[in-house]
Amino acid sequence: MRIIPTTEMAGDIQKSLGEYYATVIDSVGDGVIVVGRDGVITLCNPAAEEITGFSRRQCLGTVFEKLFSQETTLVEMVAKIISTGITISDHENVLVRSTGKVKPVAVTCYPLVLDSGENIGAILTLKDITYIRELEAAVRQADRLSTLGTLAAGLAHEVKNPLGGIKGAAQLLERELSEGNDLREYTRVMIRETERIDHIMRELLELASPRGLTHTHVNLHKVLGDILLLQQQAVAGRDVSFVKHFDPSIPAIMADEAMLTRLFLNLIRNAIDAMAETGQLTVVTRVLSDYRMTQNERHSRMVAVEVADDGPGIPPEDLENIWTPFFSTKSSGTGLGLAICHKIVAEHRGMIKVDSEYGHGTKFTVLLPLVQ
Numbered sequence: 001m002r003i004i005p006t007t008e009m010a011g012d013i014q015k016s017l018g019e020y021y022a023t024v025i026d027s028v029g030d031g032v033i034v035v036g037r038d039g040v041i042t043l044c045n046p047a048a049e050e051i052t053g054f055s056r057r058q059c060l061g062t063v064f065e066k067l068f069s070q071e072t073t074l075v076e077m078v079a080k081i082i083s084t085g086i087t088i089s090d091h092e093n094v095l096v097r098s099t100g101k102v103k104p105v106a107v108t109c110y111p112l113v114l115d116s117g118e119n120i121g122a123i124l125t126l127k128d129i130t131y132i133r134e135l136e137a138a139v140r141q142a143d144r145l146s147t148l149g150t151l152a153a154g155l156a157h158e159v160k161n162p163l164g165g166i167k168g169a170a171q172l173l174e175r176e177l178s179e180g181n182d183l184r185e186y187t188r189v190m191i192r193e194t195e196r197i198d199h200i201m202r203e204l205l206e207l208a209s210p211r212g213l214t215h216t217h218v219n220l221h222k223v224l225g226d227i228l229l230l231q232q233q234a235v236a237g238r239d240v241s242f243v244k245h246f247d248p249s250i251p252a253i254m255a256d257e258a259m260l261t262r263l264f265l266n267l268i269r270n271a272i273d274a275m276a277e278t279g280q281l282t283v284v285t286r287v288l289s290d291y292r293m294t295q296n297e298r299h300s301r302m303v304a305v306e307v308a309d310d311g312p313g314i315p316p317e318d319l320e321n322i323w324t325p326f327f328s329t330k331s332s333g334t335g336l337g338l339a340i341c342h343k344i345v346a347e348h349r350g351m352i353k354v355d356s357e358y359g360h361g362t363k364f365t366v367l368l369p370l371v372q
Ligand SMILES: Nc1ncnc2c1ncn2[C@@H]1O[C@H](COP(=O)(O)OP(=O)(O)O)[C@@H](O)[C@H]1O
Pocket: 266, 270, 271, 274, 309, 311, 312, 313, 314, 322, 327, 328, 329, 330, 332, 333, 334, 335, 336, 337, 338, 339, 362
């Protein structure tokens, strides 16, 4: 079937039709490349330029096999289509851009057939699936966390009772020893270390248990203000300042207040830990309108809370590990803080991300839906 443009066309109808079809092809969001029987590229739309990194000028008139010499799969697909006339759909490929970046692309290849049935080339459509790959990675991370969580919960329950026994025995022993006895040093170590394990176990349980949320109207600024007030003690004696930029127009949000307190306390404590003798912790709140979470899920308004420090930042090789339970670079860290943060944010159907340039501080941004 031929598509006939509905606009009135005066003058050279052939030229207008050509322009019309060119505009249609250029407006398609997927990359389109057409290769003639002789292997020469005859068409390339802007989306294809964007995906491949080759400009239209570089493409047109060039032999496909030469330009895409590194992409053997693509070259083979085109050759097969031209010789057999079959269609190859949704081949998930990896395309190396001319810029050197590797981009995941789904490719469909159609034969270009005349009314007479003659096969005169191949049409390639390229869809950038970077976004889908990122979503898949996020799902895998969530899966991993949930398996670990189940294991951890079992372990925590098993360890809790014997641990209580050890602590109780150490306390009894301490009572038996007189005030000045040197052995008290050992009982104190025993008690302190059992408390440390207990702390890890409680955090693990928090990470693992599907506790469910208790939603109330939460005043975010009060939650953040209270945390900052209490954390003043943690920086006493250091030259660390706290700066707040709160957007007063943010209304109360529906959320679990205890969990949000936990979330922001973890982020703020990490920021304080990261800064040495001098530093500045900045907490910013703002409203984002028409924020798009994923292609399907849309929240008309989100609240963004940023917790930024000017500490040393996170080395690039650590960045992808910071959310993994037990990853910690601190001698006394549990490495569970950010895993818990991740979970709390997910339960509130929000998003958390980190921006950190090694040597230039770190910024965590939490996005929460503004449900009223
Ligand atoms: N603001 C920050 N600046 C630098 N590194 C950070 C920051 N926040 C988190 N990290 C890194 O992420 C790791 C994991 O954090 P977390 O899960 O809270 O565990 P913990 O604080 O017990 O180490 C930290 O040990 C640290 O290496």
